[in-house]
Amino acid sequence: MADVPTVPYAVEPLTEAESLARAQAFFREMDARRSVRDFSDRPVPRALVERAIATASTAPSGAHMQPWTWVAVSDPDVKRQIRQAAEAEERASYDGRMSDEWLQALAPLGTDWRKPFLETAPWLVVLFAQRTGLRPDGQRRKHYYVQESCGIAAGLFIAALHHAGLATLTHTPSPMRFLSEILERPANEAPFILFPVGYPAEGASVPDLQRKGLDEVAVWR
Numbered sequence: 001m002a003d004v005p006t007v008p009y010a011v012e013p014l015t016e017a018e019s020l021a022r023a024q025a026f027f028r029e030m031d032a033r034r035s036v037r038d039f040s041d042r043p044v045p046r047a048l049v050e051r052a053i054a055t056a057s058t059a060p061s062g063a064h065m066q067p068w069t070w071v072a073v074s075d076p077d078v079k080r081q082i083r084q085a086a087e088a089e090e091r092a093s094y095d096g097r098m099s100d101e102w103l104q105a106l107a108p109l110g111t112d113w114r115k116p117f118l119e120t121a122p123w124l125v126v127l128f129a130q131r132t133g134l135r136p137d138g139q140r141r142k143h144y145y146v147q148e149s150c151g152i153a154a155g156l157f158i159a160a161l162h163h164a165g166l167a168t169l170t171h172t173p174s175p176m177r178f179l180s181e182i183l184e185r186p187a188n189e190a191p192f193i194l195f196p197v198g199y200p201a202e203g204a205s206v207p208d209l210q211r212k213g214l215d216e217v218a219v220w221r
Helices: 016-031 046-056 076-097 100-109 146-163 177-182
Strands: 068-073 123-130 132-134 140-142 189-198
Touching: 016 146, 046 068, 046 123, 046 146, 068 076, 068 146, 076 177, 123 146, 123 177, 146 189, 177 189
Parallel strands: none
Antiparallel strands: 068 123, 123 189, 132 140
């Protein structure tokens, strides 16, 4: 195997008690996170969105290809186009594409085809998955584990937004081809998730849902 350049991996040494305290504090912070559909139109500094994208892009990826593109939209006209296209697809889904079982599963969330948050939220951030990349000579190169890599990056993005006091929602209207067209993305990219980003509206509420306990999601052998 060819020699690979390396750098020291330096992390702050912690005692077991310090590590546990950090882990518990982070859990409490993330356990307070919820998907929000009621956004304030209060402006969000671009720097906050930049830091969240930068944090998300620290995610591990297949062969370190970093197969993602983040498109951040604040232009009201573009947001309006996205809302109109998303609502058209969502209405078709709610009016016939979705099975009765699917609609029943969504019922406790109180959702429908209307998506006003796509205009209210100050930012829409679309994560595009790069199915292939480009070499310096313009030739395509294969990307590996694209879905997995983008999924991890999306999770870090959500955590970074919450840590900064912002709210978001994972919006995945199907199909999402309209995002590629409106945002003029190349053919090697496919929309992965659409995130409205902003502050929660005053008086915003969320469904009273309970997460599964640790004993329901973890197995120890």
